[in-house]
Amino acid sequence: MSNNQSSIISLLKDRASCKGCGLASLCLPVGLVENDVDKLNAIVTRNTPYHRGDMLYNQGEAFSQIYIVKSGSVKAYYEDKDGNEHVVGFFLPGELIGLEAIHTGIHSCSAAVLETTAACEVPFEDLERLSSELPSLQHQLLRLLSREVHNDCGMVALLGNNSAEERVAAFLISLSTRFHQRGLSANEFHLSMSRAEIASFLGLAVETVSRTFSRFQEKGLLEAERKSIKILDIEALNEIGGLCASTAFQLGQKQA
Amino acid sequence: MSNNQSSIISLLKDRASCKGCGLASLCLPVGLVENDVDKLNAIVTRNTPYHRGDMLYNQGEAFSQIYIVKSGSVKAYYEDKDGNEHVVGFFLPGELIGLEAIHTGIHSCSAAVLETTAACEVPFEDLERLSSELPSLQHQLLRLLSREVHNDCGMVALLGNNSAEERVAAFLISLSTRFHQRGLSANEFHLSMSRAEIASFLGLAVETVSRTFSRFQEKGLLEAERKSIKILDIEALNEIGGLCASTAFQLGQKQA
DNA sequence: TGTTTGCATTGATGTGAATCAACCAATCTT
């Protein structure tokens, strides 16, 4: 085997491990020394990719592991007694899924994949054991849980007090920010979720979301062609959807 | 000093420590052996009581410790750019306050006391250090953070999809459940928050909250005399506000 | 190539809750 080939292979191996993962700066490895990243990597498993509609877990199932998006995207939702679906969150690469279930040991919502998606799976018992051992890991795990609390508080505020335009603007800004953090364009991106899913998440009717997109387009704030979005005036969107003053919430800003 | 006196004094001491605290079964000590409860107790401080309007912390301040309600109640809220207050949560005895700030190290909302309230204060660095040492403590801390995520998801669902009546009913059920868990009556209780604060939390206008109370009263579901509430038909309220099927969210059910 | 299917958009209409405006009861002020 040539030197060249072996270096490519080791690169690929790295890619598939926490050490080589481009998301390490957003995810659990933050703050860990290399040796400890290896220990973390040892408890992580990576399955074959999921496809649109696949479930990571279902409402009511026992909780055993958390999931971390490696590529693609996931929605969390729950079904009410009438069978209606209510989206409670979207997850992008580097974001942890299943945290709501630690408390009871039962998943209170379901997680469905929105597009071809790779996920890392971390058995929670192992993660707890390793966190006891590695204070930095415990610290980052607590931070990530806290981030979720922070984001959800922001959503509660948004849903409680803001108009349709404000909600949609805030949603787009959130996505834009998060894509940017992941090295993608902040101005042009692809929506992996349908209008209905956006509407459900924002507590609006599909038609309202659609009309709001159209209105933003008329005002020259963005171009929306089905699922591809091009933001033309991020400042104006921020003006509309910017949640609040200086120090406060940054909706869905799920960075590390 | 008589034997009698000394036993009273030691009882009072116990009351003021985690070991003798009636809330231990809801709070951080869950799962700890007696010796470890002492270690936890050693890092907790208890100040003189707070009074209505006192702040535990303000939006924008640096985060250094979490607060746990010992008696009384607290609201968390944030002010938007126009200076409007938006309540994002109410906290009862045994519930942890400030968790949203672990992530950034800055409080993204403010916490104000609603009535005469005693609180335990736990420096977060100390808590992290002790959690590394005591796996049971780490476990419970993670569970409590997860509970917060769980509850907030429930609120997102409630605010996104439910009518005024459903929101108010869910709110009352949540309070009733939580009071009951704390050894108080599930049917008769006192609201420490004003109509305006309830309205802000539920994303409604004060008038709507007031009218909904009146309507519930007309239907014979409850009696509301200013701040004292007497629930007459909890089943009916559950029917209206019960969030969803079997396994799903129990809004604000902040038990351990 | 025409047909089906599943989103997305647009228009017309209806409604639940916000807003505006009194009013009342309790508490505070002096």
Added chain:
DNA sequence: AAGATTGGTTGATTCACATCAATGCAAACA
């Protein structure tokens, strides 16, 4: 005790968004 202030309730009106209904339009399929 009279006036002022605050918190809560009730009524009238308005409006933002939901709902209902039709159409457009792309990808999937026969």
